[in-house]
Amino acid sequence: MKRRGIELLSIRKYFAAFSLSLKKSMEYRMDFLMGILNSLVVIVVQYFLWTAVFAGSARETVNGYTYRQLIVYTVFSGIVSKLISAGFEREIAEDIKLGGLNKFLTQPVNYALYRFMAFTGEKVTQLAVGLGLSLVLIFSLGAGWGVAADGARVVLFFASVLLGLVINFFVFYIVSSLAFVMTEVWGVFIAMRQGCFLLGGGIFPLDMLGPGIRAVVRCLPFEYAVFFPVSIINGRIGPHEIAQGFLLQALWIAALAAASHFCWKSGLKKHIAAGG
Numbered sequence: 001m002k003r004r005g006i007e008l009l010s011i012r013k014y015f016a017a018f019s020l021s022l023k024k025s026m027e028y029r030m031d032f033l034m035g036i037l038n039s040l041v042v043i044v045v046q047y048f049l050w051t052a053v054f055a056g057s058a059r060e061t062v063n064g065y066t067y068r069q070l071i072v073y074t075v076f077s078g079i080v081s082k083l084i085s086a087g088f089e090r091e092i093a094e095d096i097k098l099g100g101l102n103k104f105l106t107q108p109v110n111y112a113l114y115r116f117m118a119f120t121g122e123k124v125t126q127l128a129v130g131l132g133l134s135l136v137l138i139f140s141l142g143a144g145w146g147v148a149a150d151g152a153r154v155v156l157f158f159a160s161v162l163l164g165l166v167i168n169f170f171v172f173y174i175v176s177s178l179a180f181v182m183t184e185v186w187g188v189f190i191a192m193r194q195g196c197f198l199l200g201g202g203i204f205p206l207d208m209l210g211p212g213i214r215a216v217v218r219c220l221p222f223e224y225a226v227f228f229p230v231s232i233i234n235g236r237i238g239p240h241e242i243a244q245g246f247l248l249q250a251l252w253i254a255a256l257a258a259a260s261h262f263c264w265k266s267g268l269k270k271h272i273a274a275g276g
Contacts, residue, residue: 013109014117021121043078046203047071063208069146069234073205075137076230078174081202084165084225086172088119089189093179096271107267112173112260119169127165131158138233148235156242157233163249164225170256171196171221177260180267201227209235221252 054067062070092115095101104111138154141147157231175192178185197203202220218222228245231237237245 014113017114018117018121021118022124025122025125039078039082043074046074046078050074063205065205065208068144071207072141072145072147072231072234074217076233077135077202077226079130079134080161080164080226081197081200082121083126083161084168085193086119086168087178088115088122089172091184092176093174093185093189096176096179096267097183101271112264115173116169120165120243123165127161134158134233139186146234148233153232153235156246157229160224160229160232160246160249163253164229164245166253167221167225167249167256168196170253170260171225174256174260174263177263180270194220196225197225199211201223201230205230221256224249224252 024195050070053062060066065073075169095104101111104114134157135154138147138149142149156223172189175189178188182188199206199217199220206214206217206223206227224245228249232242232245
């Protein structure tokens with residue numbers, strides 16, 4: 001009975017981190033609105049870009065995409081990119097550099113699980129708004145805009161976004177471990193964010209890339225965070241490709257979780273518990 005009480009207390013502390021992050025995200029509503037505005041700016045810029053490309057071309061399609069399909073891809077990739085974005089890597093770097101990590105090392109707390117629960121708590125509001133907006137767009141636009149609005153694909157789209165969120169968490173959790181060996185890592189974080197945005201398909205569909213580059217990008221986890229979910233909802237992949245994509249998402253999560261454990265275990269060997 002005593003052991004069970006200890007286990008429940010252990011679980012509750014992680015849900016407390018989730019709850020605190022959720023409350024924090026709801027309190028800082030202006031930050032949330034500015035984040036949405038920033039995403040809208042990116043979408044508008046891409047809208048004018050594709051409009052100019054098609055206006056200056058006599059072709060009805062570009063790399064297999066019609067104008068409407070590219071606009072829909074731009075909107076959904078912008079929404080998904082915002083939903084899976086990280087942002088906690090700077091906090092982790094400061095914990096390592098300033099000694100905030102010390103309190104976690106001296107207590108029975110799994111730092112990775114604590115960070116994951118805090119991350120998902122912060123994302124709940126964004127997911128509710130973003131996925132709600134996605135539903136409105138899916139059933140408003142429909143097949144005329146190249147949107148696959150059947151119920152099964154909608155559910156699979158939402159599921160793939162959630163798995164993409166986990167992939168992105170582990171990617172940036174691994175990157176944050178660079179703070180163990182580098183004094184200043186902010187530039188690396190910015191470069192990584194832009195790289196993930198580009199290689200994930202946040203700027204343009206990845207099947208527009210040449211065969212050589214496309215083969216390289218396929219070997220990376222980034223496309224399964226943005227390009228794959230959007231490819232489900234725009235109907236460009238069939239059941240076989242969807243099943244394969246989910247399998248690869250699961251495999252990447254397992255591989256990245258193992259890699260994050262190794263990176264942090266190696267980093268902690270170099271960590272000097274100063275400050276805090």
